[in-house]
Amino acid sequence: MLTLVLGGCKASGKLSKSNKSYEIGEYYRSIEQYRKTYRKTKNRAVKAEIQFRIAEAYKYIGEYKRAATFYKTAIVRGYSDPIVFLHYADVLRADQEYDEAIANYQKYLKTSPGDQHALNGIASCDRTPKWLDNPTRFQIEDLKSLNSKASDYAGVYPGGHENQIVFTSSREGATGRRDSPITGQLYGDIFHSYYDKQKGRWEKPTLIDENLTVDTGDDEGAASFDSRGTTMYFTRCRYDKTKSMGAEIYTSSETGGTWSDPVRVELGGDSLLIAHPSLSADGRTLYFVSDMPGGFGGKDIWKAEGAPGAWGKPVNLGPAINTPGNEMFPFIRDNGELYFSSDFRVGMGGLDIFKAVKNDKGQWEVENMKSPINSPGDDFAIYFIPGEDRGLFTTNRKGTRGDDIFSFVLPPKIFEIDGNVVDKETGNRLKNATIRLIGTDGTMLRLNADNGKFKFRLNPETEYVVAAFKKGYLNAKANETTIGLKDSKTFDVSLALTPTDAPIRVDNIYFDFGKWDLLPASKNALDSLVQILVQNPTVTIELMAHTDCRGDAKFNFELSQKRAESVVNYLVANGISPARLVAKGYGETAPKTVNRKLAQKYNFLKRGEELTCDFINKLPTEEEQEICHQINRRTEFRVLSTDYREKFAPSPKE
Structure with missing residues (x-):
């Protein structure tokens, strides 16, 4: 793939014969040469x-498991440079051996305290399993009918038209040589394929240029198109026999199905690495990769503004994007978002895809795209269809045959309310309740919940109020919001309507024994009662306090009255008009009659039974008797009227 080829697009220099292939980036060729040298030497x-050099070569090729074996052997044989621990940890992490990877990062940190590469590696080991277990909403698919046993990568839809895909491949049919010293595969060419709707698959890919003006014996790839899909920018690594002449960007235009002779894009002077073009939607900015002076590490992302044939001076995107490692395969989306791959930032594997968005201050903010876009392998060359949350990317994760092209889509976030309306006392669904939905985006919907069920589709970044109404019941409402939600969500909403024709128990009202001061634990229950009264401003109620039948009847009556008054005082203190409230203590004079809810909860009680002292004393166990006493010790309210209107005193005259 071109990530490897770019590693070999550099001058050879004066090197020892045994290391020459490795130093100029001929990793595949160097492995066999090192093996021969290894068999001939006895020097430990x-x-x-x-062993270390072979491991490095396998690491560059992307064969991490093999690289790990040779790094380990190099360590056992006493390789002296601590860098071996860092690189060994990297390939262990790519193979998901996180504990062992962390141990080797820590060994390296002992020799290079604070090294950011190692610290990022440890953080990656911690985050990757979490990201794998909690993937984002993206859905991905391996384009198996398109991919081959060779490297297939950097897929795009020219002009955004999904019936044709253009990509780079070193498959059979490529024009390059078969024995690439870098990858062991054919040099890459630019292929294209058309989608056969009847067969539901991609047709057999062919060279994009039958006249071989674009595709040559050199290495071509990583194409980018203008908005019409008729002008192409692509990378070409040229070779003079086995000597690399560097990577450059070329451009060609299509007319009548024929591509013009490619013209080199003048960007970097004498730089030996100008690659991975990405043209902005308006055609005025060209993003690319280079190792020219002025960068921050290995390969950096740069941009040049202007127009074809008149590009301005390249500008490095700066440390917010570029790192001491390699940043590659930029893609500038039509909405201004920048995507790229990096092997240095906290990630999941070798190369991870990152998204960069400018904030209100014009500064880039970068985030990892996580699983399933990223994996413990290499993930790169992402492409978005203009105006849509779907496109293509390349990966060599487990299950692929090398570098393969995947499609992806980000399904729209779906928010909805799935609700029901119930009788607060019985828990049964209420038929024919009216439901209203009001949103801060102007939503105003109304429906009839025939069977006690209702459903609404919600919009993103909106606050909602959902309310239920039914004659003979108090109104109820709930608040929900989709603001800030990153994933789809169904809100389960149950609106319990309070009937107005019977006393309603207020659960969880607590007092100390023999006292009437409200305990803090009662606050939530009383606040719920406040909300009921706020939602039903025309209602007046009687607060009813009851005791059990044990103790002095007069004391119980006075205690219940004071407790009812304590509840009323709390409601008034929280904004409820005293004119809407009546406090009434009943002592032990109104024992509870068993309803359906109580009968379902306690199998020794039957609906309609009255929990008098005589009834309770005849129960066979003390436990059952105590349960009945607890039921009788209750706070309830009942609706007195539903036509209350607040009266306001006229303003005094001057």
Whole structure:
């Protein structure tokens, strides 16, 4: 793939014969050469050095499991450079051996305290399992009918038209040589394929340029198109025999199905690495990768503004984007979002895809795209269809045959309320209640819940009030919001309507034994009662306090009256008009009659039974008797009227 080819697009220099292939980036060729040298030497230090170099070559090729084996052997043989622990940890992490990876990062940190690469690696080991267990909403699919056993990557839809895909491949049919010293595969060419709707699959890919003006014996790939899909920018690594002449960006235009002779895009002077073009939607900014002076690490992302044939001076995107590692495969989306791959930031594997968005101050804010877009393998070359949350990306994760092209889609977030209306006393669904939904976005909906069920579709970034109304019941409402939600959500809403024709128990009202001061634990229950009265401003109620039948009747009556008054005082203190409230203590004079809810909860009680002292004393166990006493010790309210209107005193005259 071109990530490897770019590693070899550099001058050779004067190197020892044994290391020359490796140093100029011919990783595949160097492995076999090192193996031959290894068999001929008996020097332990040399053997350790060779093991390390083979591991490095496998790491660059992306064969992390093989690389791990050779790193481990190099460590056992006493390879002296601590960098071996760092790189060994990297490939262990890519193979999801997180505990062992962390141990080796820590070994490296002992020799290089505070090293950011190692610290990022440890953080990656911690986060990757969590990201795998909690993937984002993206859905991905392997384009198996398109991919081959060779590298297939950097797929795009020219002009956003999904019937044609253009991508880079080193498959059979590519024009390059078969024995690439870098990858062991054919040099890449630009292919295209059309989608066969009847067969539901991609047709057999062919070279994009039958005249071989774009595709040559050199290495071509990573194409980007203008908005019409007729002008293409692509990378070409040229070779003179086995010597690399560097990576450059070329451009070609299509007319009548024929591509013009490619023209080199002048961007970096004498730089040996100008690659991975991405053209902005308006055609005025070209993003690309280079290792030219002025960068922050290995390969950086740059941009040049202007127009074809007149590009301005390249500008590095700065440390908010670029790191001491490699940033590659930029893609500038039509909405201004920048996507790229990096091997240095906290991520899941070798290369991870990142999203960068400018904040209100014009500063880039970068985030990892996480699973399933990213994986413990290499993930890169993402492409979005203009105006849509779907597109293509490349990965070599487990299950692929190398670099394969996947499609992705971000389904729209779906928010909805799935609700029901019930009788607060019985818990049964109420038929024919009226439901209203009001949203801060102007939503005003009304429906009839025939069977006690209702459902609404909600909009994102909106606050809602859902309310239920039914004759003979107090109104009820609930508040929900979709503001800030990153994932789809169904809100389960149950609106319990209070009947107005019978006393309603207020649960969880607590007093100390023999006292009437409200305890703090009663606050939530009383606040709920406040909300009922606020939602039903025309209602007046009687607060009813009851005791059990034990103790002095007069004391029980006075105690219940004071307790009812304590509840009323709390409601008044929280904004309820005293004119709407009546406090009434009943002592032990109104024992509870068993309703359906109580009968279902306690199998020794039957609906309609009155919990008098005589009834309770005849129960066979003390436990059952105590339960009945607890039921009788209750606070209730009942609706007195539903036509209350607040009276306001006229303003005094001057």
